[in-house]
Amino acid sequence: MTTPQSWEARADEYSLYGFTDLPSVHERGAVILTHGEGPYVVDVNGKRYLDANSGLWNMVAGFDNKDLADAAKAQYDRFPGYHAFFGRMSDQTVLLSEKLVEVSPYDRGRVFYTNSGSEANDTMVKILWFLHGSEDKPKRRKILTRWNAYHGVTVVSASMTGKPYNEVFGLPLDGFIHLTCPHYWRFGKDGETEEAFTQRLADELEETIKREGADTIAGFFAEPVMGAGGVIPPSKGYFQAIAPILKKYDIPLISDEVICGFGRTGNTWGCETYGFTPDAIISSKNLTAGLFPMGAVILGPELADRVQAAVEKIEEFPHGFTASGHPVGCAIALKAIEVVMKGGLADNVRRLAPRMEAGLRAIMDRSNNIGELRGVGFMWALEAVKDKATKTPFDSSLSVSERIANTCTDLGLICRPLGQSIVLCPPFILTEDQMDEMFEKLEQALNKVFAEVA
Ligand SMILES: *Cc1c(COP(=O)(O)O)cnc(C)c1O
Numbered sequence: 128m129t130t131p132q133s134w135e136a137r138a139d140e141y142s143l144y145g146f147t148d149l150p151s152v153h154e155r156g157a158v159i160l161t162h163g164e165g166p167y168v169v170d171v172n173g174k175r176y177l178d179a180n181s182g183l184w185n186m187v188a189g190f191d192n193k194d195l196a197d198a199a200k201a202q203y204d205r206f207p208g209y210h211a212f213f214g215r216m217s218d219q220t221v222l223l224s225e226k227l228v229e230v231s232p233y234d235r236g237r238v239f240y241t242n243s244g245s246e247a248n249d250t251m252v253k254i255l256w257f258l259h260g261s262e263d264k265p266k267r268r269k270i271l272t273r274w275n276a277y278h279g280v281t282v283v284s285a286s287m288t289g290k291p292y293n294e295v296f297g298l299p300l301d302g303f304i305h306l307t308c309p310h311y312w313r314f315g316k317d318g319e320t321e322e323a324f325t326q327r328l329a330d331e332l333e334e335t336i337k338r339e340g341a342d343t344i345a346g347f348f349a350e351p352v353m354g355a356g357g358v359i360p361p362s363k364g365y366f367q368a369i370a371p372i373l374k375k376y377d378i379p380l381i382s383d384e385v386i387c388g389f390g391r392t393g394n395t396w397g398c399e400t401y402g403f404t405p406d407a408i409i410s411s412k413n414l415t416a417g418l419f420p421m422g423a424v425i426l427g428p429e430l431a432d433r434v435q436a437a438v439e440k441i442e443e444f445p446h447g448f449t450a451s452g453h454p455v456g457c458a459i460a461l462k463a464i465e466v467v468m469k470g471g472l473a474d475n476v477r478r479l480a481p482r483m484e485a486g487l488r489a490i491m492d493r494s495n496n497i498g499e500l501r502g503v504g505f506m507w508a509l510e511a512v513k514d515k516a517t518k519t520p521f522d523s524s525l526s527v528s529e530r531i532a533n534t535c536t537d538l539g540l541i542c543r544p545l546g547q548s549i550v551l552c553p554p555f556i557l558t559e560d561q562m563d564e565m566f567e568k569l570e571q572a573l574n575k576v577f578a579e580v581a
Contacts, residue, residue: 134159134171148529148544155533163190166554166561168541178541179553179565184354184386184506185417187555188466195418195462202458209454211240212447217454223461227425230395230464232404237431239424240452244385244411245279247422248348251381251409252283253446254424254434255345261437268302269339271332271347271378275308277355278348278383287348289356304339307331308353311362312499312510313518321363329368341376348409351397354386357545358508358552360501366403379406379430385422386506389413389464390473390555393480393504400503406430416463419456472555476505479562483507486566487551493570496577505555508548509573513581520547525580534572540565549573 135156144152159171166189167175181187188195202219209217224238239254241247252270259267270287272278278287286299289308293299307328308314315324336344347369353359373380382405387397391413394400398408407430411422426434438444450456467473480503487507491497498512511527513519521527528544535542535549543550553565 148526150526151529151533155536158536165189165191166557174539176536176539176541177553177561177564177568179551179569180541180543181552181554182417183412184391184552185412185415187390187413188416188463188472189554189556192416192466194466194470195416195459198462199418199455199459202455206454208450209452210447210449211452216452217457219454219457219461220452223452223457226461226464227410227423230468231408231425231427232396232398233425233427235428235431237426237435239426239446240448240456241411241422241424242420242448242450243279244383244409244422245281245284246448247385247409247411247424248278248284248287248383249281250422250446251348251407251424252287252345254426254430255379257444258430258434258437259345261440262433264342266340266343267345269344270303271335271344272303272305273308273349273353274305275310275353275356275359276305276348276350276383277353278350304335306335308356308359309362309365310353310359312501315362325362325364325368328362328365329372332369333372336372336376336378341378344376344378346379346381347373348381348383350383350385351387351401352392352503352506354506354552355545357510357548358502358506358550360503361401366398366401370403381405381407381409383409385409385411386413386552390467390476391504391506391552393473393477395468395473413467414463415456415459416467418463419453419459421453421456421460467555475557476555479557479559480504482559483551483562486562490566490570490573494573494577496581497573502551505557506550506552508545508550510548511577512547521580523547527576527580530576530579531572534575535568538568538572540568540572542569 138157160168162169168178169175227238228236241250272287274289276289278284285293286303289305311321311324382398384397388410392400398405406427408425415421487500491500497509498515498518499510501508513521528547531549532542532544
């Protein structure tokens with residue numbers, strides 16, 4: 128469909144596309160966008176799409192929020208950039224750290240800034256390695272995560288990510304251990320109850336700790352709901368089963384809240400939704416409602432004290448990014464937290480989550496090829512199956528989820544294919560009418576593609 132000199136052809140000539148299905152983009156051309164209106168984005172041809180992906184989970188306040196843009200512009204006028212090294216930092220950085228601890232599950236804590244979620248996870252790993260070294264436990268370096276987890280793309284965070292695609296980079300690094308994904312529908316055994324499944328995963332964790340030696344493990348990282356793994360909420364009682372085991376062996380539990388944080392699950396934090404208190408929180412994406420690249424490590428009181436004591440010993444923590452705590456990013460984040468948590472956006476998620484679930488469940492019930500609906504708040508996935516009863520997936524050569532997503536794009540709806548599932552995580556400003564538009568277009572696409580492949 129590309130003509131010479133079209134936007135699509137120019138993108139094709141000069142871009143090394145990341146996380147992009149090349150057969151689709153070669154056949155269809157990339158979608159080149161110019162601007163957005165509420166939850167919609169508009170391409171160079173003037174076509175409008177309802178972005179049921181919130182950009183990449185992060186544009187939770189939509190694409191034209193004036194309060195956020197104004198906060199950015201005002202800060203660019205006042206003090207457009209600074210770092211946080213050598214005992215200097217912007218006033219906005221101080222204000223945001225205070226605010227992040229205030230809205231965290233902790234009564235005290237410390238915050239460290241990065242430019243992305245990947246770097247925040249990397250930073251957390253460095254903090255743990257540094258801490259254990261300082262406390263005379265230098266062997267505590269292994270990191271535990273789960274298969275299907277997504278923690279980012281830098282060398283360490285990609286090693287934490289539990290996806291086979293990292294093999295092309297020769298990753299994971301040694302010492303990154305992946306435990307079973309807590310997806311009961313897919314990984315539960317025949318006749319195994321959900322409770323028994325959860326217990327099996329808890330047992331696996333304890334056996335792994337004993338096998339590797341607790342004194343070799345630096346920390347355990349988990350997303351409350353796995354996002355890029357395909358929206359996988361934990362099995363029943365999962366965090367209640369694993370948290371005491373981690374505690375018993377002095378292994379810090381880190382909640383990667385890059386997607387779940389700031390309202391996606393209906394509460395401020397995903398750990399709140401699932402009833403556990405981590406030792407530290409990783410935030411990014413929603414932190415600035417997608418308007419600025421920024422991540423944060425939020426240490427709870429115990430880790431904050433231990434890390435601070437370790438830093439005092441050597442008088443300086445040798446880590447930081449040039450743009451850590453950037454004043455514009457901090458000013459945007461302060462406004463985003465206000466807009467999302469106090470301005471009615473998180474309330475809208477809580478109010479409309481049951482409606483979203485019900486609408487998607489009705490679509491599932493009308494289809495022979497949706498095996499599971501899973502999610503919480505404003506993050507849901509429908510899993511395509513060839514056979515509902517046996518949960519048999521479609522042949523992967525059919526690229527069913529890509530075809531569904533491409534058909535949705537044709538209809539003016541952006542959603543994301545992940546494995547054999549379709550992910551829907553709309554901006555928090557979504558209205559009832561826009562939700563209905565999402566249901567209608569999605570079902571139309573599902574019917575068309577299932578008729579072709581079933
Ligand atoms: C997106 C994501 C990351 C990585 O964030 P980047 O800003 O893309 O580096 C880490 N963890 C989770 C849970 C994510 O969804």
